[in-house]
Amino acid sequence: MVRRMIDAGRLVLERDGYANFSTNRVAEAAGTSPGSLYQYFRDKDDLLTVILDQYWDEAAQRVEASLADRLSDSPDQMVRNVVNALLLALEQDSQLLHVAVEAIPQQRLQSRHQALRRRVQDLVSTYLNLLLRSSGRNASTRAWVIVVSMEGLAVRWVLDRPDISREELVEELTALVENYIGALIPEA
Amino acid sequence: MVRRMIDAGRLVLERDGYANFSTNRVAEAAGTSPGSLYQYFRDKDDLLTVILDQYWDEAAQRVEASLADRLSDSPDQMVRNVVNALLLALEQDSQLLHVAVEAIPQQRLQSRHQALRRRVQDLVSTYLNLLLRSSGRNASTRAWVIVVSMEGLAVRWVLDRPDISREELVEELTALVENYIGALIPEA
Amino acid sequence: MVRRMIDAGRLVLERDGYANFSTNRVAEAAGTSPGSLYQYFRDKDDLLTVILDQYWDEAAQRVEASLADRLSDSPDQMVRNVVNALLLALEQDSQLLHVAVEAIPQQRLQSRHQALRRRVQDLVSTYLNLLLRSSGRNASTRAWVIVVSMEGLAVRWVLDRPDISREELVEELTALVENYIGALIPEA
Amino acid sequence: MVRRMIDAGRLVLERDGYANFSTNRVAEAAGTSPGSLYQYFRDKDDLLTVILDQYWDEAAQRVEASLADRLSDSPDQMVRNVVNALLLALEQDSQLLHVAVEAIPQQRLQSRHQALRRRVQDLVSTYLNLLLRSSGRNASTRAWVIVVSMEGLAVRWVLDRPDISREELVEELTALVENYIGALIPEA
DNA sequence: TATGAATGAGACTTCATTCAT
DNA sequence: CATGAATGAAGTCTCATTCAT
Structure with a gap:
């Protein structure tokens, strides 16, 4: 029954948008x-x-699922895989993605989203530290730049559907990240 | 009178948020x-x-104003300047920026925003073509990547205020873009 | 229009009781x-x-109106008149009296009632001091006893309609008060 | 089980007031x-x-209990005792007294209260007849006046807590009643 | 043109009551 | 008998919009 209501709410959100997400309509649905x-x-x-929260958890799960068996790849493959997984995950339910990132007037409702972003950022930061053997001074900043730009690009690509194929986009985003991290990445 | 109402509406939006943006309150203001x-x-x-629409026009004007007299700089300086100008422009009215990108439940209202983004994208695309002397095949894609990522990063930095100074951020974003465009940029 | 709503509210209160005093019903009325x-x-x-508030003000006005031209009477006549005026005033709208004293679950709404009671109590206290030439030590207490008992008796008589005529009641209440004040009242 | 619910209802009434006296809350309690x-x-x-009903029965029982062994006192002592007993009884649970006399929007629910009042009134009436050896013509009226005024005064004293000590109040109420009954009472 | 009182649909929420288990 | 999830009518209140002045 909880599930029935969550599904109904999701349906209303996807079908009618946040503006019409009313308790009556959800109940009816x-x-x-x-x-x-x-x-x-x-x-x-x-x-x-x-x-x-459930939406973001699912998205995170989908990303993780796409990556599970590829952790031993080269850095280049890994970046490529993560980017691809992110796009695949966000593509799953673009209606709800739209609501989640653009149509919710209260960002306090997005605490899970924020938490996920931070968790990913920490992971990236740790990875950068390992990779670059540099002091953590600006690994955190770089992680922020990478995470925020990747998420933003992926979201906009899914929602705005520019004339760019996924393969092309994956190439570009991979290049963006790798060139940003720079020559420091050992060649695979 | 039209101006009075626009200003009042803006005031309400900044002061009270979109949730309290009611016609009564605007009229009163x-x-x-x-x-x-x-x-x-x-x-x-x-x-x-x-x-x-007016907000985005103003933001665009502010960016342009910051750049007007620096068009002859080196590519590196130019990227740096654009990034800096973007941050300065979005910082001007973060309350309204918040409303414009996060608190409006209907994206169709953002057509001017989209138009601006496309215009800038075209400019960047043209610039890339000039710079790289390459075929326009993926200049457009690269322009999209650059514009969307820069905007996303700038917006999030202004709204989330992560622990990153502007100088640091400008450095990072400049590096992101320059390394993305790659070795093709003649060294300054 | 304010008047229309007050009258409608009053009608609903009298006709349907506080339990049915809903905004919809008032608007309809x-x-x-x-x-x-x-x-x-x-x-x-x-x-x-x-x-x-308006009800209690009207009740107070009715009491005052009944007394306006009889202030020069003997103490005995005066008590009799006040008691009679009180009964007449409360009789005017027993439906609303019922709501006002019994059917309102929140006594904070009765501030005007409390204020009136206190004002009357002060008048009585002053009067007792004049009459008895005694120290004010317990004039205040006696005033409280008189005011509270008279109001309570008048209210219950109006609402419960016991088998007692008004004349009889006036006699009894007058006797109650006069004997309470005691032999101290100079014979008229 | 009936008792459990009555007690729970009572608790809710005392703790949360009539406004929050909901079946769900009672059941939970x-x-x-x-x-x-x-x-x-x-x-x-x-x-x-x-x-x-139970509340009023208990109050009546408490009054009776306070009086059980003092029936042989002088009339003066007896009045004093009754008044004192009444105050003590109503003081026991002023929260519920408040609900019972002020916060219940439907007086029809108070039939037991009315019945008790009538029973006491009959007792007083009988007593007055014995005492005064007069015709019953207005003994009933006088009993009504006495019962209603005493109850009203006691209730208001308990609920409003005016600046009057119990001793003082007992004195005054005793005086009120005795002087009302008048010189007819044989001196003690 | 400007007003602002009036509208009324519709939002969220509560809660007394029922009934299948 | 007991349960407690489900009900759904009804309540209070908001606010975009209209229209007579």
Whole structure:
């Protein structure tokens, strides 16, 4: 039943947009009554938070799933794989991606998204430190630059559908990152 | 009078956020009545569109103003200057930037934003063609990558205020772009 | 229009009781729409407060009106007149009296009532001091006893309609007060 | 189980007030489910009625208990005792007293209260007849005046806590009643 | 043209009550 | 008997929009 409501809320969000994400409409879509919603969620925002948190978790899982068996690749392959996995993950549900990144007027509802971004950033930062053997002074900054730019590019590509194929994009983003990290990467 | 309403709307948006952007409040801030609003704007969204369009135009103007007298610099200086100008422009009114990129539930209202992005992208594309003397085959793609990533990074830096100084950020973004364009840029 | 809503609210309160005093019903009774109510009253409680304040003011006015030309009577006549005036005043609108004293679950809404009671108590206290030439030590206590008992008796008589005529009641209450004040009252 | 629910209802009434006296909350406080409530009570009002009836019965019992062994006192002592007992009884649970006399929007629920008042009134009436050896013509009226005024004064004193000590109040109320009954009372 | 009172649909939420288990 | 999830009517309040003045 919780699942029914989450699915219904997701449906409404995808089909009608955040502006029409009303408790009545969600209840109708779930085939229940508006009151039932409040048996499982504190209020409307609570449901929304759950839906979005779940969305980001799923996206993260999809990325991880795409990467699971490729961790031993060369740095170049690895970057390429991560970028590809990111695009694949965000492509899965672009309607909800749109809602999640553009149509939610309250960013406090996006805490899980923020947390994920930070976690990824830490991973990248750690990786850079290993790779570059340099002091961590600006590894963190570079990690931020990489994570934010990759996410932004992936999101915009999925949502705006510019005339760029995925293969082409993967090439470019890979180049962007690798050239940024620079000559420091040992040649594979 | 149109100006009064636009300014009032902007004030409300900055001060109270999109959630409290109501016609009554705008009219009050403008010192007029809600009815008058409908003599100059089709509806509430129309006013919002005008405000946001104006915001993006101003941002574009600010970028251009910062660059007007530096077009003859070396490519490296030029990239640096553009990045710096972009950050300065977006910093001007981060409240409204927040509303414009995060708090508006309907992206169709952002057509001017899209148009601006495309115009800049075309400029960059042209520039890349000149610089690289290469076929335009993927200059357009590269321009898209550069424009989208720069905008995304600048926006997030202004809105999230990560622990990165402007100087540091300018360095990193400049490096990101220059290394992306690659060895093709003649050394300054 | 404010008046229309106050009257409508009063009607609903008298006809349907506090339990059915809903904004929708008041609007309907006023021949307006629910939204209009909020142009003149902060919320439902605000309207209720205005109605009750007005009720108590009217009751006070009726008491005063009944007394205006009889201030020169003997103490005995005066007590009799006050008691009679009180009964007459509360009889005017027993439906609303019922709501005002029994059916309002929030006593904070009754601030005007409390204020009136205190004002009357002060008057009585002053009067007792004049009459008894005694120290004010317990004139205040006695005033409280008199005011509270008279109000309580008058209210219950109006609301419960026991088998007691008004004349009889006036006699008894007059006796109650006079004997309480005691032999100290100079015989008229 | 009935007792569990009555006690829970009472707790809710005292702790949260009538405004929060919901079946869900009562059930929770009783450690049962809302459905069970309807196995023992027709509806919410029915439970409320039972609680209030019980409250008034207890209050009456407390008054009687305070008086049980003092029936042979002088009339003066007796009045004093009754008044004192009444105050003590109502003081026991002023939270519930508040709910019972001020916060319940439907007086029909107070039938037991009315019945108690009538019973006491009859006792007083009988007593007055014995004492005054007068015709019963207005003994009943006088009993009404005495009972209603005493109850009203006691309730207001408990709920409003005016700056009057219990001793002082007992003195005054005793004086009020005795002087009302008048010279007819044989001196003690 | 400007006004601003009036509108009324619709939002979120509560809660007494029911009924299948 | 007991449960407690489900119900859904109804409540309060907001606000974009209209229209008579």
